Amino acid sequence: MxxxxxxxxxxxxxxxxxxxxxxxxxxxxISYRYKDSFAPVKTWVGDLVTPxxxxxxxxxxxxxxxxxLMDSKAELQAENEALKAEIESLKIQNxxxxxxxxxxxxxxxxxxxxxxxxxxxxxxxxxxAKDSNGYYSVFTIDKGSEDGIAKDMNVIAxxxxxxxxxxxxxxxxxxxxxxxxxxxxSGMFLKTNDTCDVKGxxxxxxDGYIRVESIRLNAEVEENYxxxxxxxxxxxxxxxxxxxxxxIEMDSSNxxxxxxxxxxxDFEHLENVLVITELKKTMDE
Amino acid sequence: xxxxxxxxxxxIISYLLQSSVFSYFELAGVVPDILLILVVSTAFFRGQKxxxxxxxxxGLLMDLCMGDVVGICxxxxxxxGFLNGYSNKIFDREDYLLxxxxxxxxxxxxxxxxxxxxxxxxxxxxxxxxxxxxxLPRVVYTLFVAILFYKLxxxxxxxxxHFENKER
Numbered sequence: 001m002x003x004x005x006x007x008x009x010x011x012x013x014x015x016x017x018x019x020x021x022x023x024x025x026x027x028x029x030i031s032y033r034y035k036d037s038f039a040p041v042k043t044w045v046g047d048l049v050t051p052x053x054x055x056x057x058x059x060x061x062x063x064x065x066x067x068x069l070m071d072s073k074a075e076l077q078a079e080n081e082a083l084k085a086e087i088e089s090l091k092i093q094n095x096x097x098x099x100x101x102x103x104x105x106x107x108x109x110x111x112x113x114x115x116x117x118x119x120x121x122x123x124x125x126x127x128x129a130k131d132s133n134g135y136y137s138v139f140t141i142d143k144g145s146e147d148g149i150a151k152d153m154n155v156i157a158x159x160x161x162x163x164x165x166x167x168x169x170x171x172x173x174x175x176x177x178x179x180x181x182x183x184x185x186s187g188m189f190l191k192t193n194d195t196c197d198v199k200g201x202x203x204x205x206x207d208g209y210i211r212v213e214s215i216r217l218n219a220e221v222e223e224n225y226x227x228x229x230x231x232x233x234x235x236x237x238x239x240x241x242x243x244x245x246x247x248i249e250m251d252s253s254n255x256x257x258x259x260x261x262x263x264x265x266d267f268e269h270l271e272n273v274l275v276i277t278e279l280k281k282t283m284d285e
Numbered sequence: 286x287x288x289x290x291x292x293x294x295x296x297i298i299s300y301l302l303q304s305s306v307f308s309y310f311e312l313a314g315v316v317p318d319i320l321l322i323l324v325v326s327t328a329f330f331r332g333q334k335x336x337x338x339x340x341x342x343x344g345l346l347m348d349l350c351m352g353d354v355v356g357i358c359x360x361x362x363x364x365x366g367f368l369n370g371y372s373n374k375i376f377d378r379e380d381y382l383l384x385x386x387x388x389x390x391x392x393x394x395x396x397x398x399x400x401x402x403x404x405x406x407x408x409x410x411x412x413x414x415x416x417x418x419x420x421l422p423r424v425v426y427t428l429f430v431a432i433l434f435y436k437l438x439x440x441x442x443x444x445x446x447h448f449e450n451k452e453r
Binding site for chain 2: 011013016017020021023024025026027028030031032038041042045046049052053056057059060063064128129130131138140181182202203206
């Protein structure tokens with residue numbers, strides 16, 4: 001008994017503290033020095049955790065749906081009636097639009113207008129987890145490399161830009177949205193082709209805005225102009241709508257102008273997104 | 286042995302709750318820090334070493350799943366486990382005030398560390414804004430949720446302790 005006790009090494013808490021601190025610092029150093037060295041580990045952990053998140057998520061969605069179902073039946077019926085009437089009028093409008101569409105396609109061909117982003121190949125995906133830290137706007141979607149998703153693919157929702165894929169696992173992918181503090185997108189005014197930088201800003205986001213910087217002084221821009229992704233961006237496909245500009249004012253340096261931008265995507269209630277499976281072609285390809 | 290497995294499962298479930306379930310119940314744009322509740326509780330129940338290891342693993346999981354730099358949250362959570370481990374000497378299963386206070390202070394400490402070592406170094410100097418917008422709501426929400434989860438973790442801990450005593 002005595003011998004057994006003597007042989008057992010007693011690890012003091014302080015020593016464990018130093019040991020773990022050392023391991024932590026080494027990890028930080030490695031991940032900082034060699035940027036992608038942890039990618040395989042991250043992917044492995046992601047592949048492990050994501051299916052579980054997906055499972056739990058179904059429960060969450062189910063609960064939300066149940067709560068929504070409690071809305072009174074009469075209300076839904078009235079809504080149904082109104083919607084039916086709307087469908088009828090939309091059908092008529094649609095048939096007009098379809099014929100217009102044919103005409104447009106023919107005219108486009110004549111003018112050789114470049115592709116609109118509605119022509120890009122896309123995959124639908126749902127958001128299954130959000131960053132739990134509060135400081136970043138990163139979320140996880142339920143499609144990964146096996147579904148044909150790769151790093152740097154653009155993500156849209158509705159008709160506007162959401163963000164970019166930053167990490168891909170077999171069955172999941174991480175998306176950094178454009179409202180993230182460290183996000184940076186090269187944008188362009190659709191009307192005048194003046195370029196600008198669109199940056200996330202956590203503080204402005206409270207009022208539903210993000211920031212636009214580096215607008216040329218002599219650019220003829222006005223409030224409510226559309227900003228789309230620019231041709232010179234190296235990761236974003238050109239011509240994707242980002243949002244509408246407002247509050248244009250002089251930069252503190254007086255060398256350029258800054259503005260607010262109202263994104264077209266509702267980031268608060270993001271459930272389904274579309275991933276464009278076409279990558280921007282860069283110089284070295 | 287059983288204990289380590291249980292703690293590992295607790296870590297994973299806490300993370301899942303935090304990232305998937307509570308994103309449906311966001312208050313003021315933040316989710317509660319359930320991993321931190323777990324780390325503080327474990328340190329309170331079982332002392333510094335257990336607290337440190339739990340914290341390190343929990344932080345590592347968070348780093349690997351969400352962060353850019355691996356190891357930062359691991360160190361922060363580990364430190365929190367270490368500091369809270371001191372309270373193990375006065376552990377009392379009837380005392381709910383002390384763990385709640387510990388959780389509140391720890392969450393505050395974690396967020397301050399995170400702000401000064403990560404967010405500020407990325408060039409965000411508006412401390413007042415971050416404090417009011419993220420840190421404070423997080424502390425309050427975490428404390429609110431902790432009332433439930435602390436009890437849950439304590440029940441698990443007492444069950445395990447009972448089980449282990451029987452084995453011996």
